[in-house]
Amino acid sequence: MKISTKTHEGHIALVTGAAQGIGQAIALALAERGAQVIATDLTLPHQTVxxxxxxxxAFQLDVTxxxxxxxxxxxxxxxxxxxIVVNNAGYFPNRSIDELDLPxxxxxxxxxxxxxxxxxxxFLPTMRKKKWGRFVGVSSNMVGLAIPGMSHYIASKMGIIGFMRGLANxxxxxxxxxxxxLPGLTNTAAIRPQSEDQKRSTWEQQAIKRLGEPKDVTGAVLFLTSDDAAFITGQVIVVDGGQYRIG
Structure with missing residues (x-):
């Protein structure tokens, strides 16, 4: 029996931060599975479309x-x-607590x-009308790691987990x-300033000894936005090659 790969046919998915990196990979993967995709970013994500x-x-969207x-x-x-809404857009400046300002x-x-x-x-009202919907928030495995200068970022990414758990109810x-x-360190434009030694020091802490690629994140998103995950809600999937270990 041939199994259809068009698991998302008939659905319309909005992806934020879709001009490049993880967001672009998610948009492409959803489209490949049959979804119509609305790709959004601060500037129109023409390349993705x-x-x-x-x-x-392509829609322009400042998520703030x-x-x-x-x-x-x-x-x-x-x-x-x-x-289907996948919130991927993110902001992550490194600031020590002494340098961090209110803006x-x-x-x-x-x-x-x-x-x-x-x-x-x-977007909740239309989902309620259809009696079907999927919200996926892209958080970060950094919520479980000891990394200085990211208190603001970790707080916001932990907040995503709490919001999703509350929303699920x-x-x-x-x-x-x-x-x-929760992706780990991923090979996107955001980490280009890091040296190869810095990148290596991260992925050497993983069970899978390589840098994550944007497409590595798509499998979890595709699953959570499909009918196969209908009984899964308020949960977290860590996609970081085994760096974040519970305990």
Whole structure:
């Protein structure tokens, strides 16, 4: 018996931070599985849409701005009803607690955490109407690691886990799930300033001795946004090659 790979056919998925890196990989993977994809970023993610083709749409979205979320939710209705939201956009400046200022703290929280609340505010109603929906928040394995200069970032990424766990209780009766994915160090533009020795010192702590690639994160997202994960909600999947160990 041939098993269909179009597990997401008939669904419309919105991905934030989709111009490059993990967000782009997630958008491409969802499209490959049959979803129509709305790729969003601070600037229009044309490259991502060009790679996907006709089943993709590019929208500009500053995830910290409520008006942008309202606008995207209205424009998306011309495509259909969004029933999958993957919040991937992130902000992660390294600041020691002595250097950390309130504007940096607030921008980190707005980008990494407020965005999840705003996505729910504007896309939950259509999911409830359909009695089916998926929210996936991209957090970070850094919440379980000892890394200096990232207190603000870790706080925001831990907040994603808490929000997803709380949200899961509020939407479960509507056929909607909410989960988080925690990538480890991943080979994206964000880590280019790091030396090869710095990268190696991270992945040498992993069970799988290599740097993660954006496509490594897509499997967890595809699973959590599929019907196969209908009974999984309020959970966390760590995708870091075995670096983050519970205990």
């Amino acid at each position: 060009d790679k996907i083709g006709r089943s993709a749409h 701005e409520e008006e942008d979320w309202r606008s995207v939710s209205l424009k998306s209705r011309d495509i259909g009803e969004v029933d 940096t703290w607030r921008k980190t929280m707005a980008t990494n955490l407020d965005s999840h609340f705003l996505s729910v505010k504007y 509020d939407v479960a009766n509507d056929g909607i799930t909410a989960n988080a994915v």
